[in-house]
Amino acid sequence: MAARLVRRWCLSPLQVVGFPVVQLHTSRTMRASQKDFENAMNQVKLLKKDPGNEVKLKLYALYKQATEGPCNMPKPGMLDFINKAKWDAWNAIGSLPKETARKNYVDLVSSLSPSSESSGRVDKEPGSESVVITSEDGITKIMLNRPAQKNAITIQMYQEILSALEATSKDDNSVITVLTGNGDYYSSGNDLTNFTNLPPGGIEEVAKTGSILLRDFVDCFIDFPKPLIAVVNGPAVGIAVTLLGLFDAVYASDRATFHTPFTQLGQTAEGCSSYTFPKIMGPAKAIEMLIFGKKLTAHEACAQGLVTEVFPDSTFQKEVWARLKAYAKLPPNAMRISKELIRHNEKEKLHAVNAEESTALQGRWLSEECMNAIINFLSRKSKL
């Protein structure tokens, strides 16, 4: 099921906001600027790096203006949030002449297309994977590797992490497993553009498949049989925070923060946090985080029991990895059996909580509150 979901979700990043897929005209009577325009449309399809939704909306708007003139479509309804964002972008251009729009489109594309970008090669460069999995000294390290996007988790990354956990749970050479982030963030949580790739079944289908993926993903953490450690190298948001309640140890840099702004996003708790957080820190503190979105410092999170230990950022990597190397030399079977003893009474409950939270979120994702929050983020009207 999981693999099927991913195949369904794995679309080019350029499709995120319904990137205009255009037919090239070949008329010999075209003027030079029309040719430049067509070349630019071609270059867009060859971009290796996702330019981001803001730029894609600008490109969409300029393309429409250049080809059709000022926005002439009825305004889409509030719930049709992708088309509304596109309509807003096009409408905002007003009465810009077609020629100017065409030139602006060409200029914008050329600013995105250094010569290496437009070569048409699509091979992945080493280290360019969004999730990097390495194994050394009995430690399997799963590193989120989208530093420019603050390690926001895409659909494909959920699947890759899930597959890595399944594989390492069966690998006799792997004693402990670590989740960490590359760059200044641990993770900014769910990639909000996950919501923007609407399949033919529309937002209802997105919400349904998203809910199944979330449930499968969190189930994998609940069932993970060996010591699972989070090395929280920087700020953590959303699902990157809630999952910590399912880890066996959480080591944090003193630069890390812990933030679950679910209500602000029109969403609700996931990762079993509606159960684990009140248990870990008591209902009063859990409610401040999960309902009111209070952000904790690393030291506060440690005082609440969510973090095992905080280290100065300057020595964080050195100290933590030295400790983990020592832990990975401990007898693996004793650790596995102890984990089973500590965790097994809770598993059934956690699976039930996960199912409930995933169903609740399915409904939330269809709500106006949630859609507005995502539109605001994608159109850069809001940030956390």
Ligand SMILES: CCCCCCCCCC/C=C/CC(=O)SCCNC(=O)CCNC(=O)[C@H](O)C(C)(C)COP(=O)(O)OP(=O)(O)OC[C@H]1O[C@@H](n2cnc3c(N)ncnc32)[C@H](O)[C@@H]1OP(=O)(O)O
């Ligand atoms: C219905 C479909 C469901 C899909 C399947 C999902 C299955 C599981 C769902 C589990 C649900 C989880 C809930 C959550 O995790 S809620 C938390 C969501 N995260 C956020 O709301 C964070 C949003 N980001 C921000 O507020 C800020 O970016 C920041 C993290 C505070 C950092 O701010 P800063 O000023 O330092 O940096 P920038 O904003 O300039 O960010 C740099 C670039 O990174 C992009 N970015 C960052 N975070 C995200 C994100 N979560 N999603 C998408 N993109 C993100 C940001 O846009 C910048 O990109 P740009 O350079 O192209 O502009």
